Amino acid sequence: MMKAGWYILNYHDVSWEQSPFIRAVGDSFSPDIFHEHVAALAKKFELVSVQEGWARLQNGDIDQPILSFWFDDGYAGVRKYAFPILEDAGVKAGMAVNSSFMLRKDFYWRLKLGFLAHVDGLRFLRQRLRTMGYKGGDSVRSFTLQNCSAEIIAVIDELFVRFTSEEMREDVFRHFDDVEGIRFLLDHGWEISNHTAAHYPVSDANEFQRFERQFAECESELEKSLGVPTRFWVLPFGMPFTDPSGTQVRFEEAEGKERALVYVGSKINQHSALHKHRLSRILVPIASANELLVSLSRLAVYKAG
Amino acid sequence: MIPDELSAEYLDLPDLDNNQIVLITGNQLRHKRFALRMIEEFGDQVVAWYQVENSAPRRFEGNQQAKNSAPEGLKAKLIKTAKSSKKFARQPGLWALFVAVVRGLLLKFRWQMHSKAIQRGEERLFGREVHRLQATMNRQPSIINPKDVNTAGFVAEIKALNAYFFLSLAGPLYGKELLDSIRGIAINQHAGHSPVYKGTSTIEWALYRRDLRCVSATVHQTTSGADNGPILRRSAPCLFPGDSPSAIFSRVVALGTELMIEVVREIMADKHVRVYPQPDGAGQTYLGTHMTPHVLNAIYRDHRAGWLRDEFVRLKQF
Numbered sequence: 001m002m003k004a005g006w007y008i009l010n011y012h013d014v015s016w017e018q019s020p021f022i023r024a025v026g027d028s029f030s031p032d033i034f035h036e037h038v039a040a041l042a043k044k045f046e047l048v049s050v051q052e053g054w055a056r057l058q059n060g061d062i063d064q065p066i067l068s069f070w071f072d073d074g075y076a077g078v079r080k081y082a083f084p085i086l087e088d089a090g091v092k093a094g095m096a097v098n099s100s101f102m103l104r105k106d107f108y109w110r111l112k113l114g115f116l117a118h119v120d121g122l123r124f125l126r127q128r129l130r131t132m133g134y135k136g137g138d139s140v141r142s143f144t145l146q147n148c149s150a151e152i153i154a155v156i157d158e159l160f161v162r163f164t165s166e167e168m169r170e171d172v173f174r175h176f177d178d179v180e181g182i183r184f185l186l187d188h189g190w191e192i193s194n195h196t197a198a199h200y201p202v203s204d205a206n207e208f209q210r211f212e213r214q215f216a217e218c219e220s221e222l223e224k225s226l227g228v229p230t231r232f233w234v235l236p237f238g239m240p241f242t243d244p245s246g247t248q249v250r251f252e253e254a255e256g257k258e259r260a261l262v263y264v265g266s267k268i269n270q271h272s273a274l275h276k277h278r279l280s281r282i283l284v285p286i287a288s289a290n291e292l293l294v295s296l297s298r299l300a301v302y303k304a305g
Numbered sequence: 306m307i308p309d310e311l312s313a314e315y316l317d318l319p320d321l322d323n324n325q326i327v328l329i330t331g332n333q334l335r336h337k338r339f340a341l342r343m344i345e346e347f348g349d350q351v352v353a354w355y356q357v358e359n360s361a362p363r364r365f366e367g368n369q370q371a372k373n374s375a376p377e378g379l380k381a382k383l384i385k386t387a388k389s390s391k392k393f394a395r396q397p398g399l400w401a402l403f404v405a406v407v408r409g410l411l412l413k414f415r416w417q418m419h420s421k422a423i424q425r426g427e428e429r430l431f432g433r434e435v436h437r438l439q440a441t442m443n444r445q446p447s448i449i450n451p452k453d454v455n456t457a458g459f460v461a462e463i464k465a466l467n468a469y470f471f472l473s474l475a476g477p478l479y480g481k482e483l484l485d486s487i488r489g490i491a492i493n494q495h496a497g498h499s500p501v502y503k504g505t506s507t508i509e510w511a512l513y514r515r516d517l518r519c520v521s522a523t524v525h526q527t528t529s530g531a532d533n534g535p536i537l538r539r540s541a542p543c544l545f546p547g548d549s550p551s552a553i554f555s556r557v558v559a560l561g562t563e564l565m566i567e568v569v570r571e572i573m574a575d576k577h578v579r580v581y582p583q584p585d586g587a588g589q590t591y592l593g594t595h596m597t598p599h600v601l602n603a604i605y606r607d608h609r610a611g612w613l614r615d616e617f618v619r620l621k622q623f
Binding site for chain 1 (some may be wrong): 307324349414415429430431433518540541542544545546547556559560563564569579617619620622623
């Protein structure tokens with residue numbers, strides 16, 4: 001039995017392909033598995049668009065289980081494979097876009113890391129990271145996320161260039177949808193949201209300037225490309241590492257009543273009063289449809305504090 | 306993805322307005338999906354779809370005449386089964402013949418189980434999609450015997466279609482005359498990681514070696530060799546931790562079809578095509594006679610032991 005509330009499922013890519021860029025770091029589902037998820041979820045939840053879920057939450061507490069889909073990072077597979085499945089199910093979804101990937105300005109640094117893992121490039125990265133506090137045996141994946149800085153990004157970029165050709169560095173952007181693809185989703189009723197320019201971790205309250213810069217850059221590019229401002233700013237990596245309430249307070253001071261900040265908190269959004277400017281989403285585990293339903297049945301409702 | 310470990314070259318294909326496509330496939334569900342996806346994407350540009358079937362009557366006279374098709378006696382079948390076992394040549398005698406026959410029968414049985422598992426997997430993965438496409442499209446293939454494919458008559462038929470693209474999934478090796486009759490380019494979809502794994506059962510060989518990095522689909526320019534033409538695209542499938550060997554194969558084939566669509570679109574837009582020639586001597590070409598029951602048993606044993614699930618966990622721990 002599912003608790004009442006608005007469940008927002010956070011997916012990334014839906015595709016028959018999972019290249020070495022994505023395999024080590026991303027969570028993607030093949031179209032057949034995603035179809036099984038949607039079919040199973042439709043039996044237990046009322047499937048709603050992000051816009052409808054938000055409107056119902058703003059109008060009062062949610063008293064039945066409703067569910068929305070929200071895809072992050074702007075992968076091209078979402079439009080190709082997830083969109084038709086959701087259209088058949090009669091539901092629109094949300095897409096959180098990184099402007100640098102959409103505009104082919106910069107490639108996602110975590111996928112560069114995944115590729116370095118694939119080609120045995122991490123041994124060079126570990127050497128360089130030792131000068132930045134990395135200790136042998138630590139997870140490179142966690143260290144680069146927790147300590148992300150311009151210096152670390154520069155080292156990853158340098159090694160990525162070393163291990164790839166110019167042709168590959170142009171070709172890799174095919175993983176992400178372009179402006180035309182995102183506009184297609186917008187025109188078909190999807191909620192397009194801001195996921196920052198280049199998906200750096202921006203949720204440390206001590207680095208609020210990076211937060212502002214990254215979101216502002218993406219907002220400007222999305223408005224230029226798509227002609228509409230976004231209502232939701234989706235935190236890369238989903239959760240503030242430190243001082244979550246501090247980040248939220250500063251966000252609300254900066255953005256006022258215009259926007260909501262979207263996390264991955266693995267909680268159900270139920271109480272209207274708690275969600276004027278924030279939403280919690282649920283990262284979908286790599287699981288079968290039945291396993292997904294079981295995990296959703298065990299979730300707690302978002303409470304203040 | 307592109308095979309970045311290989312060096313790129315460029316082909317300049319004829320810059321013609323004609324983008325007509327001829328398809329040639331086998332007759333399993335994955336082949337139907339291939340053809341129907343091409344028709345879904347390219348519509349009336351697909352001017353013909355040939356489906357290769359061994360039981361199809363011959364339509365053309367040619368170099369590849371049908372062999373005497375008198376029914377085989379039991380002795381002939383046993384000898385054929387024994388000869389297909391690679392150990393036969395090394396161990397003469399009745400006992401060796403008996404062992405070879407048993408091994409051959411075991412392999413046949415094991416392979417039939419594996420093939421049936423693939424069929425079930427295909428129905429689960431994309432049966433719904435194929436049924437939907439079949440319902441919306443009224444396109445049926447022309448059935449052709451594989452021995453007809455390289456005859457002068459078939460080459461003339463293909464030439465008359467004036468196709469720019471000759472796209473294949475399965476079928477025999479295609480001869481030079483047939484490939485030269487295509488105005489643009491012939492492209493083949495290979496379930497395997499060329500150049501490392503070419504030929505037959507290449508996904509099974511990669512799984513046997515627990516080489517997940519070589520569980521890939523390759524789309525390459527068709528040559529008269531097996532899967533050794535210049536590569537256009539190659540990438541890895543989106544797998545699920547609980548996938549069986551047969552499901553993995555089906556996912557590779559589904560991916561290959563999507564890569565083929567991408568390649569054809571790119572060539573339609575730009576005839577200056579980047580290809581990655583496969584070096585002579587790179588990798589291995591596997592024949593059907595290389596497969597043994599031991600290999601298939603090992604693959605399924607790994608699956609039951611949860612090797613793929615463990616491998617995914619290991620890949621993410623860096």
